Amino acid sequence: MQILKKRILEDGVVIGDNILKVDNFLNHQIDVELLDEIGKEFHKRFGNVGLTKILTVEASGISVACATAREYKIPVLFAKKGNVSTQNEGNYSSKSFSFTKNEEYTMNVSKKYIGPQDTILIIDDFLANGLAIDALLEIVEQSGAKLAGIGIVIEKDFQAGGRKLREKGYHLESLARIASMGKNGIIFA
Ligand code: 5GP
Numbered sequence: 001m002q003i004l005k006k007r008i009l010e011d012g013v014v015i016g017d018n019i020l021k022v023d024n025f026l027n028h029q030i031d032v033e034l035l036d037e038i039g040k041e042f043h044k045r046f047g048n049v050g051l052t053k054i055l056t057v058e059a060s061g062i063s064v065a066c067a068t069a070r071e072y073k074i075p076v077l078f079a080k081k082g083n084v085s086t087q088n089e090g091n092y093s094s095k096s097f098s099f100t101k102n103e104e105y106t107m108n109v110s111k112k113y114i115g116p117q118d119t120i121l122i123i124d125d126f127l128a129n130g131l132a133i134d135a136l137l138e139i140v141e142q143s144g145a146k147l148a149g150i151g152i153v154i155e156k157d158f159q160a161g162g163r164k165l166r167e168k169g170y171h172l173e174s175l176a177r178i179a180s181m182g183k184n185g186i187i188f189a
Pocket of ligand 1: 018020022027060097098100124125126127128129131161
């Protein structure tokens with residue numbers, strides 16, 4: 001997606017070896033026109049596959065999920081992050097590990113809002129090692145819902161998440177794939 005790649009080159013800030021900050025347009029300040037284009041692009045790529053809900057995780061996936069859900073005219077469901085003590089029988093729960101915060105956390109989704117009748121598209125802002133997506137996949141599996149695909153705004157190809165998901169046969173669409181970041185700047189795949 002050219003306008004997204006252009007924006008990453010203009011405004012993305014590389015931290016260390018493997019963190020990309022996009023606080024200028026996605027993760028802090030949000031460019032809603034770009035967000036609209038992202039929603040349209042996901043709609044184009046996944047097409048009409050009978051989706052009933054978009055699933056994401058708080059907080060940074062929510063804006064992108066909403067832009068996509070607007071195109072499909074379906075609700076967004078976001079997993080809430082909490083610790084084990086907040087789990088209860090009314091939730092599907094799975095454990096994940098935060099790449100940016102370096103800590104374990106639990107994702108919770110109410111059983112009221114997802115079930116075998118649903119067809120789900122998972123959306124998130126970044127794909128690195130794939131642990132956030134793995135936890136969302138586990139929730140979809142627990143619920144008995146059908147999974148249509150996984151949409152990612154920025155995939156870092158030099159981390160293993162995307163490869164693992166493709167090997168497992170998931171329909172994964174990433175709007176910008178970064179092959180490397182560092183001294184030579186940001187290089188797209
Ligand atoms: P993963 O679970 O795939 O290792 O990491 C994905 C999650 O970590 C995403 O939900 C995202 O919030 C965060 N994340 C991973 N890499 C980056 C990055 O380079 N920049 C930012 N801003 N977030 C990232």
